[in-house]
Amino acid sequence: MSTHVLVPYDDSEFARAALEHALTEYSAGAITVLYVVEPADGYGGTNTAIVDDEPEDATSGGDGDSALVRARKRAIDQDRELSTAKATGDPPRAVHEYAAEHDVDRIVVGDRDRSGASQLLVRPLADDVVRDSPVPVTVV
DSSP, X not given: OOOEEEEEOOSXXXXXXXXXXXXXXXXXXXXXXXXXXXXXXXXXXXXXXXEEEOOXXXXXXXXXXXXXXXXXXXXXXTTOOOEEEEEESOHHHHHHHHHHHTTOOEEEEOOOOOOTTHHHHOOOHHHHHHTTOSSOEEEO
């Protein structure tokens, strides 16, 4: 049985490291790269993820689309294929919901630098993804 790996992706150096790890370590598995857009402050809706699977030629030029195109190119450079998806909502919740709804076996997430003031100001996505994840998580 092939492993389905989910990589939350924002095209940061940490997300790129997670994608490289997934491409290398799960060479026989299916990889999905998920770009999550957070709603603007004051958004009154729920935090439920709305997931749209991206077509193979996603090139519309928005930040998420560009990041997903670059992720796809990284995979092609390694003779691999991957699927892409976008979600809207609270990032950790969107990652968890996507994993639960799409039979994901593992999540590979990049961890941010925890030095200096950044550790006080920004809580890394990796921390929140690990907490309450429906599947095992690898933090790179």
